[in-house]
Amino acid sequence: MRFDIERPIYLQIEERVKGWVFAGVYGPGDRVPSVRELAKKMKVNPNTVAKAYYELEREGFLVTKRGEGTFITKDEKTIEKERKRMLSYRIKKFVEDLKELGINERKIEKIKKMMEEI
Amino acid sequence: MSILKIEKLYKKFPKTVALKNISMYLTPGRCYGVLGPNGSGKSTLFRLIAGLERPSKGKIEIFGEKPGYETKRKLAYLGEGDTVYPWMKTHDVIRFYGSLYPFWNHGLAQNLVEFLEIPRNKRFSELSKGFRARVKLLILFSSGAELLLLDDPLSGIDPASREKIVKTLYNFWNPTHQTLLVSTHIISEIETIFDYVYFLSKGEIVLKGEADDLRKRYKKSMDEIAREVL
Amino acid sequence: MKEFYTLLKKELREERGWIIGAGIFLLGLEGYIFFKSPSWERGAGAILSILPLVSVPLVSVIWGYSRLFARERNTQFFIFSLPVRKELIILSKAVVLLFEILIFTGIILFSVFLILPRATKELVKPDFISFLKVWLSYGFGGAGFGFLSMGAYLVSRCIRRVRGVVGFIFFIISLLIYLNFFKSLGKFFAQRIFYMVRDKIKEIYIGGSFGGGFFIFSIIILSLAILIFKRRMEV
Numbered sequence: 001m002r003f004d005i006e007r008p009i010y011l012q013i014e015e016r017v018k019g020w021v022f023a024g025v026y027g028p029g030d031r032v033p034s035v036r037e038l039a040k041k042m043k044v045n046p047n048t049v050a051k052a053y054y055e056l057e058r059e060g061f062l063v064t065k066r067g068e069g070t071f072i073t074k075d076e077k078t079i080e081k082e083r084k085r086m087l088s089y090r091i092k093k094f095v096e097d098l099k100e101l102g103i104n105e106r107k108i109e110k111i112k113k114m115m116e117e118i
Numbered sequence: 119m120s121i122l123k124i125e126k127l128y129k130k131f132p133k134t135v136a137l138k139n140i141s142m143y144l145t146p147g148r149c150y151g152v153l154g155p156n157g158s159g160k161s162t163l164f165r166l167i168a169g170l171e172r173p174s175k176g177k178i179e180i181f182g183e184k185p186g187y188e189t190k191r192k193l194a195y196l197g198e199g200d201t202v203y204p205w206m207k208t209h210d211v212i213r214f215y216g217s218l219y220p221f222w223n224h225g226l227a228q229n230l231v232e233f234l235e236i237p238r239n240k241r242f243s244e245l246s247k248g249f250r251a252r253v254k255l256l257i258l259f260s261s262g263a264e265l266l267l268l269d270d271p272l273s274g275i276d277p278a279s280r281e282k283i284v285k286t287l288y289n290f291w292n293p294t295h296q297t298l299l300v301s302t303h304i305i306s307e308i309e310t311i312f313d314y315v316y317f318l319s320k321g322e323i324v325l326k327g328e329a330d331d332l333r334k335r336y337k338k339s340m341d342e343i344a345r346e347v348l
Numbered sequence: 349m350k351e352f353y354t355l356l357k358k359e360l361r362e363e364r365g366w367i368i369g370a371g372i373f374l375l376g377l378e379g380y381i382f383f384k385s386p387s388w389e390r391g392a393g394a395i396l397s398i399l400p401l402v403s404v405p406l407v408s409v410i411w412g413y414s415r416l417f418a419r420e421r422n423t424q425f426f427i428f429s430l431p432v433r434k435e436l437i438i439l440s441k442a443v444v445l446l447f448e449i450l451i452f453t454g455i456i457l458f459s460v461f462l463i464l465p466r467a468t469k470e471l472v473k474p475d476f477i478s479f480l481k482v483w484l485s486y487g488f489g490g491a492g493f494g495f496l497s498m499g500a501y502l503v504s505r506c507i508r509r510v511r512g513v514v515g516f517i518f519f520i521i522s523l524l525i526y527l528n529f530f531k532s533l534g535k536f537f538a539q540r541i542f543y544m545v546r547d548k549i550k551e552i553y554i555g556g557s558f559g560g561g562f563f564i565f566s567i568i569i570l571s572l573a574i575l576i577f578k579r580r581m582e583v
Contacts, residue, residue: 003310005306005309005333005340005341006333006337006339006342007333007334007337008330008331008333009310009330009333010330011330039288040289043285043288043310044288044310044311045288045310045311045312045313046293047149047293047313048310048313048330051330165425169428170425170428170429187433188431190429190430190431191431193429195426195429197425197426199422200423201425202423202426205362214354214357215430217351218351219430219431220431
């Protein structure tokens, strides 16, 4: 898996894991790969994966059960909240891209309104 | 609880000063990088840690002890050049070095021979540079040592072997038992493995930090930072 | 202990070629003399067959000194990064040196004992005990030269400049110390080089103790050199 080596790797791992949940690869309560398994799969330093998992746990996105493994939270509200948060972040980025392209302000506002309704 | 502590280390040779005021602190289970061009003192630093040379000034402590017989039991060193006897075949290598490392893991050695695709019936001198590097890596990871020192494991090696070596690092490094210290000037292929890096230039540390922190701060890759800083 | 055994096996494996090559050469040489000696002048064959023995101390000295060189610097560096005590490495090389010298002197002396009767056309009954005494004396004595040479090398490594000179001086001084303390045995040593006929063999039996004494002396000197080396160079 390719990473953008100009950004912190652990953040990108966090985004990937969240992406899997949003895409439906993992559902609420599903077990995610262990730190070592994921590190091997992604070809990254296990400590970096551990850091990403740690952050995800802090946010409540992941839950570790001693002796059983690490799981996606069953709390769908947390997942939704995170989805919304990422969406508005992505929209913001998209709007910035549009501005860079020189698209006119009013058009941008219209597009923005449309996306927020989705 | 450090696995390696270096304080104000200097190393002087009759004509040059190889290392100036080096201080490093390594905690167990992480992968540390020493990034710098050739001639920056990386190899000298590694030889001092491995106990092959004495410091001119300053302190080196490995597992709390000065480099010597005891520390050599717990570390393994992958040095530059042809470090294995040229006449040895794979089983000679495993038998010889296997009985000199006190914590040698024979099963792992066999696994690594397969994984690294090392031909069993060729002598070390008959192998290409890339495969010699693989043999050296085989010895390193089978040693059972807690501190693994890799001095420029990728330089001058063909891309296929480089890829194999990097893959081996990811697959066989066990952070619960092993700490890696890797020096290199070929940064891009290997940069995602480092937890913490030291940038070495002309014998001095010019920059250091957590790899991800540096990426956040500079918004650049290690490779690009190295180009700027070194 | 297991490490010493490993090092020893490795040294033997590396020297295998030399041992076999030199052994064959010696056998060939002595064999040639054996077959040609009846047709030579009386005693000539005996002298010629002994001659290789003279080279044994010299070979031993050269071998001892050069074996401690880093043949390939990188392999030596790597070994030193392992938890192996340097004494064991030196000791394993010393044992192999002794082994080689014993083989070579054994071949030479065995041939001499066969050639003597043919060359001198006299009835000599070589008996096993005398052969053994002479062989061990020459073998250990010859190896002693090699050990002194190894000691010289180690001491020279402690100095930064004019290493060769320092090593040489160390070697000569050790020899002089020995010859001075053991003057009477020194005489036997001188006589031995020139023995020609079988009655002189008796003198060699007596000089047999010389070989053993010199060997022990050389071990002491080598151990001293290792101590000096370790204090100065060891990490």
